[in-house]
Every structure is written in C-alpha cells, then in structure tokens.
Amino acid sequence: MGCFTFIKLMMVLFNLLIFLGGLTLLAMGxxxxxxxxxxxxxxxxxxxxxxxxxxVGFFCIAVGAVLVLLGFLGCCGAxxxxxxxxxxxxxxxxxxxxxxxAAGVMALAYSLFAEGIVRAWATTSLQxxxxxxxxVTKIWNTTMTEIKCCGFTNYTDFVGSKFEKENGGSLPxxxxxxxSIPCSPEExxxxxxxxCFRHILETVQxxxxxxxxxxxxIGVLEIAAMIVSMYLYCHLDDKIS
Numbered sequence: 001m002g003c004f005t006f007i008k009l010m011m012v013l014f015n016l017l018i019f020l021g022g023l024t025l026l027a028m029g030x031x032x033x034x035x036x037x038x039x040x041x042x043x044x045x046x047x048x049x050x051x052x053x054x055x056v057g058f059f060c061i062a063v064g065a066v067l068v069l070l071g072f073l074g075c076c077g078a079x080x081x082x083x084x085x086x087x088x089x090x091x092x093x094x095x096x097x098x099x100x101x102a103a104g105v106m107a108l109a110y111s112l113f114a115e116g117i118v119r120a121w122a123t124t125s126l127q128x129x130x131x132x133x134x135x136v137t138k139i140w141n142t143t144m145t146e147i148k149c150c151g152f153t154n155y156t157d158f159v160g161s162k163f164e165k166e167n168g169g170s171l172p173x174x175x176x177x178x179x180s181i182p183c184s185p186e187e188x189x190x191x192x193x194x195x196c197f198r199h200i201l202e203t204v205q206x207x208x209x210x211x212x213x214x215x216x217x218i219g220v221l222e223i224a225a226m227i228v229s230m231y232l233y234c235h236l237d238d239k240i241s
Contacts, residue, residue: 004235007228008078008079008081011078011229012079014225015070015071015073015074015078015089016071017071018074019068019071020071021067021071022063022064022065022066022069022070024064025060025067026061028060028064029058029060029063030057030061031057033057033058033061066096070093073088073089074229077089077229077232083233083236086229086230086232086236087233089229090229090230093226093229097219097223097226100218101219118152118197119153122152122197123152123153123157125140126151126152126157126158126161127157127158127162128161130161131161131163131167144174144196148174149174149198149199150174150188150194150195151196153195153197153198154192154193154194155171155188155189155191155193157195158172159171159185168182169182169184169185170182170184171183171185171188175188176191176193177191178191
C-alpha cells in the first residue's frame with residue numbers, strides 16, 4: 001500500500017500542476033482576446049510586432065481548457081480514488097496521444113505532397129495577385145521583410161508576373177541586396193537572395209532536434225500519465241479489499 005499511496009500522491013501533485021498551468025493559460029488567453037491593447041502595452045518597444053499574440057488568444061483558451069479538464073480529472077480521480085474519473089483521464093490522454101502520433105505520421109507521409117500544394121499556391125499568388133491584392137501583398141511583404149528572402153523559390157517567381165509588368169520590369173526591392181529601386185532581374189540574380197521556402201526549411205531542419213526532443217518528451221509524459229492512471233485504476237480494488 002506504500003507504493004500505491006506514493007503513486008497516488010504523485011498523481012495528485014502532477015495533475016494539480018497541470019490544472020494550475022491550464023488556469024494560467026486560460027486566463028492569459030481570455031485577457032489577450034478581450035483586452036489585447038492592455039496586453040500589448042506591456043510589450044513596450046515590441047508592441048509593433050505584438051498583434052500576432054492577440055490572434056493566439058483563442059488558441060491559448062482552447063489549450064488551457066483542455067489542460068484544466070485533464071488536471072481536474074486526474075487530480076480528483078486520484079484523490080477520491082474514482083475509477084470512473086481515472087478511466088476518463090486515461091481515455092482523454094490516450095486520444096490526444098493517438099492524435100499526435102497520427103498527425104506526425106501524416107506530416108511525414110504527406111510532406112512532399114504538401115510542399116507541392118504550397119508551391120503551386122505560392123507561385124500563382126506571386127504571378128497573379130502580388131501587387132494588386134492587398135492581403136496577398138501584405139502577407140508576402142511581411143514574410144520577405146522578416147525573413148529577408150525573395151519569393152517562394154527565388155526571384156524567378158516574380159519574372160513575368162503581373163507586378164513586374166506593371167512596374168516596368170522591376171522586382172520587389174527585397175530581391176536585391178541593396179534594396180534598390182528599380183530591382184532588375186539581372187541585379188536580383190547577382191544578389192542571389194534566398195527564397196523564403198528554402199530559408200524556412202533550413203530553419204526547421206536546424207531546429208529539428210529541439211522540436212523532436214520536445215515532442216518525444218511530451219509523448220513520454222503522456223505515456224507515463226496513462227501508465228500511472230491505469231495502475232491506480234487496476235489497484236483500487238486491491239486497496240479496497
């Protein structure tokens with residue numbers, strides 16, 4: 001019974017931390033969504049880039065709500081020794097774990113397929129919509145400015161485009177290292193500014209070990225939570241008897 005009591009205590013404390021973390025994330029998400037201006041004031045000089053945090057508010061609410069539910073079920077299930085709550089906790093964690101594994105497998109299986117779709121969309125938008133569609137233009141300008149890249153593949157995505165024709169053969173200034181206007185295709189070729197996709201891909205590959213380590217750590221924690229909850233579930237009858 002000493003082992004059972006210890007595991008029960010650890011289960012309560014662990015899920016209490018999850019519950020409190022979920023409440024914190026939930027409160028932050030609600031605050032950002034309802035009163036984003038006050039949140040941005042705390043960012044000071046970074047407030048110009050902070051609007052993206054307002055859009056994350058609803059995501060924080062969703063994640064926080066799930067964590068609160070999991071923490072409540074796990075904590076109460078272990079403390080009250082409720083087989084129903086423990087089984088519900090186990091089932092939710094199992095569903096999340098299976099969904100994460102499935103998402104990872106599909107991401108690996110369809111990475112090349114997804115790249116083809118994104119490439120087709122990006123090429124079409126750069127050829128036909130850049131410079132005329134305000135939304136598309138803003139998205140690409142922000143991406144190219146922040147990452148310091150040109151087009152999806154490289155400057156050739158703008159060659160023959162509607163933007164080039166309307167600007168007398170000039171490409172976006174970011175495609176030339178000097179940011180000169182006009183930025184001719186010849187100058188863009190000499191500048192050899194990297195395409196956005198290649199830059200993003202290299203960044204992801206560079207940090208792949210960190211992302212993989214975080215994903216593996218989360219998976220281990222989920223497996224441990226399922227093992228502990230099932231251990232308590234199976235040994236409740238022994239404790240009672």
